[in-house]
Structure formats: C-alpha cells, structure tokens
Amino acid sequence: MSKLFRPWRDHSFQLLALALTIAAFALSAVIFLRAELEQRFSISTAEALGGDLVLASSRTPEPEQLAKIGGFNISQIIDFSTVLVHKDELLLVSARAVDSAYPLYGQIQLAKNRFANEYSQRHGPAPGHVWVADQVIDRLNINVGATLTVGNKPLKISAIIRQLPDQNAGFYSMNPRIVLNSSDLEATGVMGPGTRIRQQSMVAGNSEPIKNLGLELNKKLRPDQSLETVDDAALRSMGPLRQLSLWANLAVLLISLLCGAAIYLATSQRVRRRAKLAGLLRSFGASRYQVITRLLGWEFLAVLPAVIIGSTLGAAIIMTTMDSDSANIGTGYLSAASPLEWLTALLAPLLLWLAFALPRLSTLVRVPAIEVLRQRQQSSLLSTNIELLAALSAPVLLAGLLTDSLGELGKVLGLIAALGVLLPALLWPLIKGLDLLSTRLPLAARLAIRRLSRRPALTLPLLVSLTLAMTVLTLAGQTGSQLLNDWRTRLPSKAPNHFVLNLFERDMPAFEQWLEQHDAIAQPLYPVVRGRLSRINGVPVKEAITKEKKSGHRHLNRDLILTEASVLPASNIINSGQWHGENTLNLKQKSAAHSASHSVSVEQEIADNLGLKLGDKLEFVTSRGMLHATISSLREVDWNSFEPNFYFIFASGEFAAQDITWITSFWLPEGDGARLAELLHELPHITLLDVKTLLDKAQEIIAQASRASALLGALLMFSALLVLAAGLLGGQQQRGRDNALLRALGGKQQLIKGILWIEFLCLSGSAALGATAISLLALYPLNERLFQQGMSISVWQALPLALALFVTLCGLLASRRALQQPALSLLRSQGE
C-alpha cells in the first residue's frame, strides 16, 4: 500500500497528478456535456418532427410497412382540411386526428379558455372531445365547453390549443388548427374517396434500430410516401444547437491537445527525476520491460485516484450547471451519457498519459545506462520534435474517437496542431541565430538566450505548449464571445412573438395604430401572393422533376407563399448568384429595366430538392394569372429566426398585377390577451399566430447553450492555464541550480532577475507571435464551420501579447524559489 503513496512525495509526480486530474475533469465534463447536448438535440428534433422517424403519405401505409414499424413505439395521426360551420359562420381549418399514443415526444400546450394561462398535456383529446386554436374561438364566436360539429360528428370543445410539440413555425397551413381523437374520425364522415389527407406514422426508438428501420423502409417507399428521421430534420442544419455541438466537439479536440501538452511537460519533469533510478536498475541487470513496468506500474495505480476524482468532478459540474427538464430528459443527466461514454471519460486521460509518458520514458531505456547515470543524455532537436509529433498525434486520435466531427473540425485542429509544432520549429533557428549574435548583447541577455537556445529538450516543448495555450485562449475568447453575440442577435430580448397574415392594404392604418397603442414592435411588412409552381424552363413541373425528387417534396402540389423584396432579409445569406436588390440604389426608382429582369431568389434547400439552379426560368400560377421569373440567386435561410421567411423572393415590382396580402411579425409586451382579441375584432379576416411558446423554447435553448458555451470556454481556459503552469513550474530546479552557481561566482540578484525577465519575455513573446499567427489563420476554417456571418479580426487577436506579459509575470512568480535558492546548496548533496 505504501508503494501507492510513495510517488506522491515527489513534486514532479504531484504536478503530473494535477495535470491528469484536470485532464480527467475537462475531458469528462466535455464528454458529458456533449452527451447532454446530443440528447437534447435529438429530443428537440424528435419533438419537432413528432418522432425519431416519420413515415408520411397520402394514404395508409402498406401492411408490410406497418408490420416493420409495429415493433416500435408508434403514433398514427391524420391531417386533413375541413370546413367548420357554426351558426352562420364558416371556417376552413386544419384538422388533426390523433391516437392515444400521441404525442410520442414533448407535451401539448393547452389553455382552459381564450385568455387563460397555459398548461401541459401528454396525450390528445378524449373521444367525443375536440381541442381548437384561439382563432377558431374568435372566428366562430364560440367558447370552450360548447359543441362544435366536425363533419357529421358533434364534439365538445374541451381546451384551446396553444402549441403542439411537432407544430413548427412554418406556414404550411395558415388555417386554424383543431385536434380530435382518431376514434371519432369515421363518425365525422369527412373521410371519403378523393379526400386529401396526410397520414403520418410517427415512430420512437433507439438510434440504431431506428436507423435500420429507416434503411428498410427506404427500399420500398411508394411515390406518395416520404420518410424523415431526426438526422434529416432541418433543426439540425442551423441554429444555436448546431453551433454549440460543433463548438463542444472542437473543445474536446482542443482540451485533448492542451491536456496532452500539460501531461507531456509534467511527465518530462518526472522522467528527469527518475533517470538515475532507471540507470541504476539497468546497471543491476533489469530488462527494458522491467524498467518500464517498475517505473510505470505503480505510478499507473497511483494516478488512478486522481483520474477518478477528476472524472467525477467533471460529471458533477455538468449536473449542477445544466438545467434538468425531466419531461424531456427522463431519468436525469447521467442517462444522457452511455456506459461507453462513462468508460471513455475514465480512460481518455489515462490514454493521454500513456501516449505522452511512453515516448518520454522510452528515452530511459533507449539511452545507454552509463549515459543515463552520468546524466549525459541529451536529446537532439530532431528526436525532441519527433517525440512531440508522436505525442501530439495521440490527442488527435483520441478526439477522433470521442467526437464524430474529426472530419468536419479536423481541418481546424490539424491547422492548430501543425502550426503549434511548426512555428516553434521555425522560431528555433531564430533563437539559435540570436545566440550566435549574442556576444554583443549585455550579459543578462546573453545568459538568458543561452539558456533557451542550448536546451532544446526544455525550450521546445515549452514553446509549443505556450503557443498552443495562447492560441486556444485567443480562439476560445473570440469564438465564445462571437457565439454569444450571434445568439443574442438571433434572439434579441424583443424578438417577435406573434405573426400576422392576410393583412390588406386598407388594414394598415388600423394595424399600425394598434401596434402603437400597445407598444408593439413590428418587423418589415412583406407582400404575399399565393402561387403554385407550374413550369421549370418551360417544362411542366411533373415532367421536369424526377420521380424521386417529386415524391419527396410536398411543395409541388400546393400553393406556395411568394413574396417580393428589394432588401435581403436579415435571416438570409446569399450562397450564389446576386441578390436582385443589390444594384438598386434608390428603392423608389424601380426602373423598367430592373422590373423587366423578372428575378427571383430561391431558398437553397428547396432548390436542391427540385434540382433548380441559377438561370432557371420558373412559372407560377396565381389567382391573377402567371408569374414568370429567372433564378438570380440562391439563399440560405435561418428558419429559426422569428421573422417571416420565404422559399421564393421576387424582385420588387413583380406583384404589381397580383392580389396581395401582407405578412409580418411583431413583438407584443406581456399583458392582457384581450389586446389580441381587440385586433381580431377590428380586423376579423387576419390570421394571428402566437409563437410565444416557440420563442420561449428557443430562448431557453439559447440560455442553456450560452451556459454550456461559457462552461466550455472556462474548461478551455482552465486547460490552457494548466499548460502554462506545467510549463512554468517545469525547469525550476534547473534554474535554481543555475542561479545558485551564478551567485557563488559573484552574480548579483539584479543580474539573475534580469536573466529571468529576458528568458521569459523571449519565450512568451515568441509564443505570442506564433499564437497570433495561428489564430489569424484559424479564423477561416472556424468561420466556415461555426459562423454564417463571419468572424473577423478583432481585439482578441491582441490577447497573445497581453498573455505574453502575463506569462512573464507568472514565470517570475513561479521562479521565486529558484531565485532564492542559496548558493550554499551547491556545497550540499547534488540533485534531489
């Protein structure tokens, strides 16, 4: 038992154990955080989709398809349109018939009456009941508790729907929604031959079986069927969760790298102190294997407690930092991490330690014993570099195992790691050159430069580590702050919480007055025309689109919401082509030439789905005839922004001859719901969508993402500081001996301090230069992966220079003991 504690008496082992504890803490925190995010991601996506897999069709699935999905947790729903009649009022609604399993994920937000507070429900309406949207109450002048006839079936209105979990904020159907029990469907009599329905079989299950099910079903889909899984869902493609997921993966890569560097430095120190023992063992006849196991064996057991403590702390910090939403997560945080991830969290720091310990330890068995005993082993520059490269490959491989983003983020990591090693190697000849020229410099500078240039085994790893640490701190600061800024911009405190559709020109004065009266803040108004895509390049759509694309796309057989605009909406980015409004200097001067260009900008995903490209000529059928336009640009749209977004945006003036309504979104302060009723009373034909629940959810996601991002940033900084500490503490013994000798030979304290200042300034200054170069170069790949708006050069690029000063001061602080080492120690016993 005492053998387990023996290594702890040594300072270098304590430093190594600290490095491993922090490595375990940081890696496990990131692993658990990622698992947590992945689960929330998947659950959010599954909620939005309605299941882990959704098979949608215009009629009942085939028996064999039903058999395949029968082994899973399923819910069957049918969406259809119907007209409600109540007294003298008619209203077209989107109806949904749900079974008892609905919803598979999430909860339905309901209210007892028009202006009551919301409550959650985990199942659909009972037979004989119907839930309706607010607009149904307003339009039909009906209340909760009243009877509403759907088709032939009278149903009791028992609640008002505020939000369905799988109801996204798109505008597929702007009709008010009702939900009834599927057992009442037949009695309604609305299902008949030719009735247009959308049947969805929603499936819930674990990822691997779902994936296999998807592959099976995909082989034999009917033309009217489509299959969507959480991996396909649009929610993944953009938004804070995607950015955070990538950032978390990058953090894993960088933390692996930094912790590896810290372990390398601490292990080097330890190896130096064990060199004599290694030489002695070999002089006694021990084999290389025996030397390694004797040196490594007990230490491996001795560091285990440090790793376990670190991993446990990492898991604990995630539990206390991330909020729990038991309705979504289920049994709590730890269930988010799989047993494999637990094991990975425990093994990852040990793997890092082995990766960095073994190359260093191998020097003790590679170098002849006599050289070790005579302390003559001197690493060549080449062998030091090879060792470093071999050691640095370990975190890259480890990160590849821990994340699935090595392909996506590998460029960034590769750049940082490669430059982190290459730049110091490039700086090395400069340092050597400075040594050659140093004869003209003052004594303190000469001695400082000699210390750096004559000890590659000490200087190079420290230079690499400092460069990497400074780079990571700079990138963490800049990326983290830009992410937070991005998210704050995406969802400002007064993000629109309502959408209004079907406004007419004549409604504007009343609408604007209402907005002003209630301190509401509105987004730009967009003119809207409903149209159906009929031809592409003169060819009818049914012929122009391939069978595979046609079957997967629901936009071909329905009216699309078209708009025109001269200013590119803020939530859109042009991917290719040119925005038709860019060259319009004066919005009021719509030249005939410009209108005649008949340009349209198309959303990228729909363009990809339909095989559309720049220059294609499109024809739309509207209530007033045809609309023709040529695709002038393709756009990426942030569908999660709370602004009106469109697949097709025409150039201004295209709708001159069309029937236009207007759409916009606005922010309404908290208050009485009667204000909305007032607006509806004033403008009864408008459609009003309350997206407050969605907004609250998005804000909650962003709040959690911000917390997680801050935590990641803190972990990165912690790891970087660990590297700094390991680097600065290592080499202190050598400095102490050097300083003692200088004092014995007559050197004054001032000279010794001067040497230390210059030594650390040169080291940290070189690292700062390298870090600035690397962080500038890394901007491009980071920008490409994480940000849409771009990340530009900022004040963060000056951080390495500030860090250089900080490192110098820390170095001097760490060297206090070395500074005060008495010259008398030279007369005492050597070494330890």
Added chain:
Amino acid sequence: MPQQVAPLLEVGNIAKRVQGPEGELTLLEDIDFTLSAGESLAITGPSGSGKTTLLGLLAGLDTPSQGEIRLNGSAFSSLSEDQRASHRGATCAFVFQEFHLVADMNVLENVMLPLELAGRAKPAAIAKDWLERVGLGHRIRHFPATLSGGEQQRVALARAFAVQPRLLFADEPTGSLDYANGKRVIDLLFELNQHSGAALVLVTHDPQLASRCQHHLELHEGKIMNIAFAEEKPIEESVIEKFIHQTHPS
C-alpha cells in the same frame, strides 16, 4: 627584513546554529583563526563535523549565528547577500567536488563566466590563456558532457584561477575523481596556487592532501578539535611583488 602581511581572512569566534526538528542544533561553535595571503589551510574532519558549513560561512554563502568574519579587512559576514556576492566575485573563487560546470556552455564560456560577472576586459583571451595552462586549450568549444571527470575539474580550476582570486575555496576537489586524476588535479591546484599567490582553503577528508597545506584545522562535532598553524614564515619579496603586480597591474 621580511614584511608582515595583514591577515586576508579573519574568523572571530563564529558559531552556526539552526532550528532542527528537536530544537536548536549547533553546527559550529568557537571557530577562531586567521589566514594570510599565500597561505594554505586544510579543514578536515569526519562526516558531519561541520566542514562544509564552515566553508560556506568563510565564502560568504551563509552567515554565522554569532561572531564575525572579515575578508580583506571588511566585515564580510555582516554584508547583505548582494554585497557578499559582489565581494566574493572580486575576491574569491571556488572549486567544487561536483565541478558545477554549466552543462549548456562550452568550456571557454564556462571559464569566461566569472570574468564576465566581474566585468573584466577581454574575458575570452584570459579564459583561453588559462585553459592552455591547464592543458585544455584544444577543447575550448567542447561541452562538459564530452569531458572526463578530471578534465572537467581542470576546467573548473581554470575558471577559478582566471579571476585571479585572493582567496580560493576548494571543497573536496578530488572527491569525484579516481586516484590518478585526483593527484593530477591536486598537483595542478597547488602549482597554480603557488604561482598566483592566493590563499587556499581546502576542505578534505584525505590526510595526505591535508598535509600538503601549511595549516591544518580539524573539526569534530562542530568544534575545533585540533588546530596546527605552522610558524609564520616570511614570504619572499619576489612573491609579494609578483602578487601585487598581478592583482594591481598599473
């Protein structure tokens, strides 16, 4: 008539006490002697007798708990750390048992180091000269790791004598060497010392080596057990003149 030379080193009733785990520990007590320029003193005694402690005090690497040490007329032991370092650099030199060469400086740079610290002019030329004298002129660009123990100690001797010290401290200079190399080094030490006219304080456990010194101070448990100072011999004027010329060239 031979001139009487004032003592270079005056040790006045010094003691050294430290706090140990079981209370105060007396390392040295009642140490009292003087040493003049050109004289040699061997300090002997068993392990733990306080030899190294005494050497440290004499060299100003440590301060006594009691008493005073005067070096070249100045109250050495009461100076500050920096003042002692400065004084030490100007007056003293060391030869250590473990050589203590700087591993990442070549032989020439090692010998130049104390000269640079003292701000001497043309340190490289002086260093080269001394390396020639110790027979290592052909290895000035070599690093200590490539030298044998004897060669390293010769470099240490060159480093010590290059600054023309008035007082040379040698702490078991042959302790890390074999007999043949040790004899060679010690012969060189005494030869160079005789030519330089510096006083020599030699810590050794070797009675034969001790017998080569003029004076002998034997310690036991921190106290002087035996002290044998040879009669004061007049120093030849030529030696004095040579010494003065070397230390104060004008």
